[in-house]
Amino acid sequence: MPPSSKFVGIDFSEVPVERVTPELAGLGQGFRCLRGEFVTYWRQGRIQREINARISQCWILRCDDSLAGYMTLIADKLEVDQPILIDEGVQYQTFPAIKIGLLATDRRAKGAGRRLVEWGIEYVAGEIAPTIGVRFITVDALYDADLTPPYDASGFYEKFGFRFVNPEETLPPSSPYRTMYLDIKPLIDLLDDSSFDGSDD
Numbered sequence: 001m002p003p004s005s006k007f008v009g010i011d012f013s014e015v016p017v018e019r020v021t022p023e024l025a026g027l028g029q030g031f032r033c034l035r036g037e038f039v040t041y042w043r044q045g046r047i048q049r050e051i052n053a054r055i056s057q058c059w060i061l062r063c064d065d066s067l068a069g070y071m072t073l074i075a076d077k078l079e080v081d082q083p084i085l086i087d088e089g090v091q092y093q094t095f096p097a098i099k100i101g102l103l104a105t106d107r108r109a110k111g112a113g114r115r116l117v118e119w120g121i122e123y124v125a126g127e128i129a130p131t132i133g134v135r136f137i138t139v140d141a142l143y144d145a146d147l148t149p150p151y152d153a154s155g156f157y158e159k160f161g162f163r164f165v166n167p168e169e170t171l172p173p174s175s176p177y178r179t180m181y182l183d184i185k186p187l188i189d190l191l192d193d194s195s196f197d198g199s200d201d
């Protein structure tokens, strides 16, 4: 099979997302990503070290022994300049969140990024939010001004409704990342049959 056809015809929306175990951490031979550093993060053990240190969990998509993509999830806090939940009577400017830490897909695995992010949103809303307060998903979207045109991952996250924490930030940004967030309350409410609105009836 020529390398370019490795993932042809695979509908990643149907592929199960699996948590990385020590056995699965050995996958990744032949993983090709648009950004080489994300291959290095996987192959040189950064992710496994983070898992071992209990500072992240990693979720993958694979086809047999071929790694199609990975995503780490970590606890985070969202900090904003304005109290964005003022309409709900919440005046805080810091909120509990889960961060998409590292996300990368094989460049031949079309639809793998969407699958991982959509799965992650549903996982956080359906499995974590019912037991631990978490309102937002955050991500530091990579922006590389050294390329022409610049590499910008933010457009990918915008497809899922993520917004910039600081929309006024000029380009190129002051750091290679721009923080974005997604409000998952609508989905949490949808998935949580026992949700209540605080009224007495």
Ligand SMILES: CC(C)(COP(=O)(O)OP(=O)(O)OC[C@H]1O[C@@H](n2cnc3c(N)ncnc32)[C@H](O)[C@@H]1OP(=O)(O)O)[C@@H](O)C(=O)NCCC(=O)NCCS
Pocket (backbone or CB within 6 Å): 033, 034, 035, 038, 103, 104, 105, 106, 109, 110, 111, 112, 113, 114, 115, 139, 140, 141, 142, 152, 153, 154, 155, 156, 159
């Ligand atoms: C960013 C990344 C994870 C996206 O994964 P992917 O597997 O290419 O995404 P999908 O094939 O599922 O694409 C989903 C949609 O996002 C779009 N998309 C992908 N990357 C995009 C980008 N940088 N900007 C805008 N749209 C993008 C696709 O065109 C597709 O659009 P469609 O649904 O209208 O057809 C992948 O390109 C990658 O690994 N990049 C290098 C590492 C990286 O930047 N990670 C994120 C760091 S914050």
